[in-house]
Amino acid sequence: MSGFDNFNTDFYQTSYSIDEQAQQYNENHAGAFNKQYGAYEYPQQGGYAPPEMMQQQQPYTGQIYQPTATYTPTSPQSVYGSSFEDEPPLLEELGINFDHIWQKTLTVLHPLKVADGSIMNETDLAGPMVFCLAFGATLLLAGKIQFGYVYGISAIGCLGIFCLLNLMSMTGVSFGCVSSVLGYCLLPMIILSAFAVIFSLQGMMGVVLTALIIGWCSFSASKIFISALAMDGQQLLVAYPCALLYGVFALISVF
Numbered sequence: 001m002s003g004f005d006n007f008n009t010d011f012y013q014t015s016y017s018i019d020e021q022a023q024q025y026n027e028n029h030a031g032a033f034n035k036q037y038g039a040y041e042y043p044q045q046g047g048y049a050p051p052e053m054m055q056q057q058q059p060y061t062g063q064i065y066q067p068t069a070t071y072t073p074t075s076p077q078s079v080y081g082s083s084f085e086d087e088p089p090l091l092e093e094l095g096i097n098f099d100h101i102w103q104k105t106l107t108v109l110h111p112l113k114v115a116d117g118s119i120m121n122e123t124d125l126a127g128p129m130v131f132c133l134a135f136g137a138t139l140l141l142a143g144k145i146q147f148g149y150v151y152g153i154s155a156i157g158c159l160g161i162f163c164l165l166n167l168m169s170m171t172g173v174s175f176g177c178v179s180s181v182l183g184y185c186l187l188p189m190i191i192l193s194a195f196a197v198i199f200s201l202q203g204m205m206g207v208v209l210t211a212l213i214i215g216w217c218s219f220s221a222s223k224i225f226i227s228a229l230a231m232d233g234q235q236l237l238v239a240y241p242c243a244l245l246y247g248v249f250a251l252i253s254v255f
Contacts, residue, residue, distance in 0.1 A: 101127045108220045115227040123176030128183020138193035157245040169229040185221040193253040201254045218243035
């Protein structure tokens with residue numbers, strides 16, 4: 001029994017403890033984790049910074065509910081664009097200028113007046129549409145429903161004059177400009193159709209008046225085309241096809 005007691009005493013008296021076993025276990029697992037995923041040093045989140053490196057905060061000098069003078073509130077106009085006062089008028093956005101319409105009308109009514117090429121080269125269809133409607137209305141008063149013929153002949157005539165002027169001029173011209181000039185020069189034809197409501201144009205006086213109106217329209221149109229396209233010395237060449245176009249409108253008015 002004494003030998004057994006000595007054996008038990010020697011078995012429990014060792015220098016290995018449980019704390020050392022736990023520490024060794026943690027070191028072994030930490031080494032395995034570093035080998036598998038690699039060691040990564042995370043920066044310190046709460047590092048120390050000297051006071052001179054920290055940004056100095058400006059003290060608030062205003063009062064409660066009273067902002068300082070440097071505060072400029074943004075208006076809704078600066079956020080959403082300019083105000084309605086800065087926008088151009090609606091007629092200007094649509095391309096309708098009554099001053100230019102009046103000047104073109106006076107140029108047509110006064111054949112000897114010098115045409116302004118900068119104004120005549122604009123694509124303005126407001127006046128021609130009004131004159132075409134007026135021409136159809138005066139024909140309607142004479143018992144002639146010819147709105148389809150008026151617009152159809154106008155479209156075909158504008159297309160022909162457009163092709164002819166592009167072949168004759170060096171600068172070229174747009175289809176809108178040709179339509180605008182020919183539409184404005186239709187104004188004397190409205191006067192002829194208004195006479196046809198009251199008087200008969202199938203006599204000698206009617207023939208003379210019709211010839212004068214055709215010459216008036218063609219001369220005004222050729223004058224405007226010459227000044228707008230700088231086609232000096234070619235007015236008669238331009239006036240002849242214009243006279244053919246307005247002659248068709250005169251035939252509609254007379255017969």
